[in-house]
Every structure is written in structure tokens, then in C-alpha cells.
Amino acid sequence: MKEIKLLALGDVVRTVSCDYVSKRLWAFRKEHGIDIVVANGENSAENSGIDRQSADTLLSYGVDVITTGNHVFKTYEAKALLDENKYIIRPANYPEALPGYGYTLFDAAGKTFLIINVMGVVMMEPLADPFSAVEKILERNKGKYDISVLDVHAEATSEKRALGLYFDGKIDVIFGTHTHVQTADEQILPRGTGYITDIGMCGPDNSVLGVDAKCIIEKLRMHTPVKFTVSGTKITAHGAVFTLDANSGKVKSVERVKF
Numbered sequence: 202m203k204e205i206k207l208l209a210l211g212d213v214v215r216t217v218s219c220d221y222v223s224k225r226l227w228a229f230r231k232e233h234g235i236d237i238v239v240a241n242g243e244n245s246a247e248n249s250g251i252d253r254q255s256a257d258t259l260l261s262y263g264v265d266v267i268t269t270g271n272h273v274f275k276t277y278e279a280k281a282l283l284d285e286n287k288y289i290i291r292p293a294n295y296p297e298a299l300p301g302y303g304y305t306l307f308d309a310a311g312k313t314f315l316i317i318n319v320m321g322v323v324m325m326e327p328l329a330d331p332f333s334a335v336e337k338i339l340e341r342n343k344g345k346y347d348i349s350v351l352d353v354h355a356e357a358t359s360e361k362r363a364l365g366l367y368f369d370g371k372i373d374v375i376f377g378t379h380t381h382v383q384t385a386d387e388q389i390l391p392r393g394t395g396y397i398t399d400i401g402m403c404g405p406d407n408s409v410l411g412v413d414a415k416c417i418i419e420k421l422r423m424h425t426p427v428k429f430t431v432s433g434t435k436i437t438a439h440g441a442v443f444t445l446d447a448n449s450g451k452v453k454s455v456e457r458v459k460f
């Protein structure tokens with residue numbers, strides 16, 4: 202029975218991690234028979250955010266669609282980038298007047314994927330209601346896609362799980378990003394959605410969310426501004442592979458992966 206495999210990669214942290222992913226992703230795709238790759242690139246630029254160089258690196262070396270989050274507008278060129286490339290998307294619940302889209306359609310393995318990006322609002326910026334934002338996108342794209350995917354970029358595990366269960370059976374694949382630490386709750390929800398609260402990050406192992414621990418410790422202890430530098434330790438790419446039945450479109454398994 203033919204399968205479709207989607208790889209979701211967690212937040213790619215800065216240039217060193219873009220380079221790391223770019224050197225290994227094609228081999229991983231080939232070895233595991235991956236049909237489509239979605240990666241969160243909101244921290245991929247050298248000073249966080251996303252820029253032309255980081256987007257080009259990821260899209261040239263095996264990433265098909267880049268999702269983002271709260272750092273998306275951090276670089277000056279981000280607005281132009283979102284306008285120019287429909288495969289780089291931003292959270293759908295930002296104000297509509299901003300450039301870019303909260304979703305995209307991408308064809309792979311003979312199917313059309315609807316990829317949606319939304320941001321949580323618990324302990325984050327007070328954006329519009331993520332539940333309604335996603336519902337509107339599903340409604341607008343009715344009949345235009347075969348498989349739906351949602352990246353919930355959020356701080357609170359409770360909010361991610363609530364969104365997961367609310368859209369269980371309505372969206373095929375739901376994964377969380379932003380907290381950079383992979384959770385061990387990969388599962389198929391009661392109505393068939395493949396789900397994991399956070400897929401982790403592609404970044405340095407011995408760090409605090411990719412940043413050199415010394416910077417974060419100083420900030421937490423001294424409560425003064427600190428320039429964050431990326432940790433120079435060994436990098437690991439974390440993510441999850443969602444395997445779907447090509448005929449029914451149903452998720453058969455969710456597997457945490459790292460390389």
C-alpha cells in the first residue's frame with residue numbers, strides 16, 4: 202500500500218543550523234522516502250528572524266515550505282520575502298494588513314497539501330484568536346486540497362493540545378513549534394489527526410534553546426540586556442515524520458526523528 206511521508210523540522214536556529222540541515226537533509230529524505238518537508242524558519246537568520254540567505258539555504262537543500270512565528274518580522278527583508286515567495290508563510294492570526302499569508306498550497310506525491318501556520322496567544326503577543334483564524338483558512342480552501350497540515354507556534358503546551366484536539370479529524374497533521382524542546386506525546390488523536398505538541402529544534406545540543414547558555418544565565422541572574430550568541434556546540438536536527446495512507450489520506454503513524 203502506497204504511503205506518503207511528511208517530515209516536519211523544528212525551529213532551525215541561525216546560520217550554523219541552516220548549514221547543518223542543508224548538508225544532511227537530501228540524504229535523510231532519500232533514506233526515509235520523504236515526500237514533503239516543512240520546516241520552521243523563524244530563527245534561521247544570523248540574528249534570528251528569517252532573511253533571504255537563510256530562506257534560500259533551506260529551500261535549496263530540501264525544505265519545501267517554511268513556516269514561521271513570533272520572530273518572522275524581525276529582519277528588514279522579511280516583509281518582501283513573504284510577498285515574493287508563497288512557500289514562506291507567517292502565522293495566520295497576525296493583522297491581515299501585513300504582507301504574506303498564513304497558509305500555502307504545495308503539490309507533492311500527487312497530492313495537494315494545505316499548510317497552515319498559526320501562533321498561540323497564551324504567554325505570547327495578543328494576536329487574533331488562532332482557532333477562528335485556522336477555521337477561516339479551512340473554509341476558504343474547501344475542495345482545493347487533499348491533505349492538511351498545521352504548525353502551531355506557541356508557548357503553552359495546553360494551548361497546543363487544545364488546538365490539536367479542537368481540529369482533530371479536521372486537519373490531518375498538527376505539530377507544535379517555538380519551545381525548541383521536543384515532547385514525547387506523538388500520537389494519533391481520537392478522530393485521526395497525527396499530533397505532537399512540539400517537534401523540537403534544529404540547533405546546538407548544549408545550549409538554552411540554541412543560545413549559548415552563558416548569555417541566558419547572565420540575563421536570568423542579572424536582569425540586564427544581554428547580546429545572545431548562538432552556542433558553538435554539536436548540532437542536532439529534531440522533527441517528526443508523519444506517514445499517511447496515500448489512498449485514504451489518513452495518518453498511519455507519527456515518529457519523532459533526529460539526525
Ligand SMILES: [Fe+2]
Pocket residue numbers: 243270271272354378379
Ligand atoms: Fe518562536
